[in-house]
Amino acid sequence: MKLFEESMYRLIVETSTNLPGDVRRAVNRGRASEDAATRAGLALTTIAQNIEMAEQEVSPICQDTGMPTFIIHTPVGANQIEMKKAIYSAVIRATKDGKLRPNSVDSLTGANSGDNLGPGTPVIHFEQWEQEKVDVRLILKGGGCENKNIQYSLPAELEGIGKAGRDLDGIRKCIMHAVYQAQGQGCSAGFIGVGIGGDRTTGYDLAKQQLFRHVDDVNPHEDLAKLEDYIMENANKLGIGTMGFGGEVTLLGCKIGAMNRLPASFFVSVAYNCWAFRRQGVLIEPSTGEITDWLYEAGSEVHMEANAETAASQVESSDSDEVKGREVVLQTPISEDQIRSLRVGDVVVIRGEMHTGRDALHKYLMDHDAPIDLNGAVIYHCGPVMMKDEEGWHVKAAGPTTSIREEPYQGDILKKFGIRAVIGKGGMGPQTLQALQEHGGVYLNAIGGAAQYYARCIKKVNGVDFMEFGIPEAMWHLEVDGFAAIVTMDSHGNSLHADVSKDSADKLAMFKEPVF
Structure with missing residues (x-):
């Protein structure tokens, strides 16, 4: 061979x-x-x-x-x-x-x-x-959507949708809840594979196997075919939308398989996949x-x-x-007054230098100084694909990673170093929102998975620190022009992510009553 x-x-x-x-x-x-x-x-x-x-x-x-x-x-x-x-x-x-x-x-x-x-x-x-x-x-299933996989053990009490029993209707509730809990953090609009039964390991394996089915196929099991159709029709009524921005399209595909189980165990396993369904x-x-x-x-x-x-x-x-949000061009470093003028919905276009930072860097910066002055800076939650030749480093792909992983660190790091803007996807939580208010910062949501779209905005690699963390986790210093993202958390306590989450939770409650 x-x-x-x-x-x-x-x-x-x-x-x-x-x-x-x-x-x-x-x-x-x-x-x-x-x-x-x-x-x-x-x-x-x-x-x-x-x-x-x-x-x-x-x-x-x-x-x-x-x-x-x-x-x-x-x-x-x-x-x-x-x-x-x-x-x-x-x-x-x-x-x-x-x-x-x-x-x-x-x-x-x-x-x-x-x-x-x-x-x-x-x-x-x-x-x-x-x-x-x-x-x-x-x-090729990225970490952002892999982190939104979820497994249920029935019977269970599920947030917003009530009791899920060991029957087809309980399975329905689990799948609806799985779409709800992913929000925009898994790069919606997404695809899901569902495995019913098995043990904890084989259930997840069955769920991932469903992702190899063709999007337009029809489930040969009549009840599962009906359930797939139901999920496709109703999951999109949750209003989560693409990137969690709200909207009509949250789910692009749902495939369900079943296998035998132990009498004492009833697992429903959900493998979530982003729109970049590779x-x-x-x-x-x-x-x-x-x-x-x-x-x-x-x-x-x-x-x-x-x-x-x-x-x-x-x-x-x-x-x-x-x-109706404005388009605002910001040249780095950015002042607090410029940040305070922004509101949720504004489109911000960045020019100048920004710096990538993911899990390893955020953990490091909690207890150490930064290698460069970050006052007025922009941190980009991104682990790029990089190539090096005789001319130096070049960015081959550079979309945002899921930001919520940095929630334990972000607020403290914003205030410690004077960072004014954070770019990522999926939004962040109440600690970061409070820090944005107190310090004068903003969270900008880029489009998850759009690695080529954003790579073309990066004009030059100015340098790199912490290569010992590995290429994805290193701190890359990037010269950008025309890098656009949407304000989804501002310095006035407003969060689009919190609003969409609350609205979708209210809509999830509409699906409590039995269907099957």
């Missing part, structure tokens, strides 16, 4: 850079259902642009390329040991070429392996079957390792209809209160 390694490299590149046709159609349906002149509508337009840009540039759709997970079915006699070695080599090459971000981190030391290899990474599941071809499926598969000729077929429709077959100019004109002519 001398061509198997090259085939795996091609599979990785295609999965990372080019959303398949069924996913693109789902995103296009979402855009058609959303008012283009709202925040959610503008977010979907940005998403569509980003999908096209990633395909054209052959660069990661989202900078978080997740934990590569391979599901492989092989005929009897296939050498799985050699296949695994070839996959490792392909992963190393794809990481070196900037198609995968180095994401394999030692759980005890925090050290990044730098090549996506390490104990347990990548994830490779082999299973024999009676067919002659090798079937390889790959999913999964692909190939059939391999065992004698050569060559790809004979791709298992999901090529993305290039489905146009994204991304038209930023049309969206902008719709916003200008809109009567919606939601889009």
